[in-house]
Amino acid sequence: MKEYKTVENESFDEFTEKKSKFIGYVKPVKTQQEAVDFINSIKSKHWDATHNVSAYVLRENNIQRSSDDGEPSGTAGIPVLDVLLKEHLVDVCVVVTRYFGGVLLGAGGLIRAYSHASKIAVESGNIITMAPCKILSVSVDYSFYDRLNILLNDIGANIENSDFADVVTVKFTLKAEYTNMFCEKLTEQSNGKYKVTEVGEKFSKI
DSSP: OOOEEEESSOEEEEEEETTEEEEEEEEEOSSHHHHHHHHHHHHHHTTTSSEEEEEEEETGGGEEEEEOTTSOTTSSHHHHHHHHHHTTBOSEEEEEEEEOOSOOOHHHHHHHHHHHHHHHHHHHTOEEEEEEEEEEEEEEOHHHHHHHHHHHHHHTOEEEEEEESSSEEEEEEEEGGGHHHHHHHHHHHHTTOOOEEEEEEEEEEO
């Protein structure tokens, strides 16, 4: 399992080029069905648009798809897809909605406009890196809780849940290769009092 880049949030951004309005939408997706559903939802929302151009890249089976949706071949869907590929993004779907403003942009103008719309959409969705991580849990006394937080922060862990009962139980994700280092530091700083429990593993933001 390798690290990969994707977007964190569903989002959008827009701009106007020679009176044509371009709205770039982005959404993290895992399957072709999710991508198709998102494309159709934007088409429904902007049923009156001149074009709803789309592209998506999936990690599973390295699937890549794009659609010009009526724009001249190669001037819309491919430029949108190219932005995803150049950024090495996967599990991402982009839809660029265009409302024609009456001024022709020409092939070069269309390519630049759809590329820009895709780029600002992706940026608005916040590009993140996902990596194979261990899901871990540790229970500590309240007196050690602040030191635990410092340890977790220093090593780049993502806290998923903290349960404050008789003791504090913290569930977090950590890059797999950092697990042993964290366990050693915890043992060292607590004189062996606290142990880490491995709950599972998943891809998580780093």
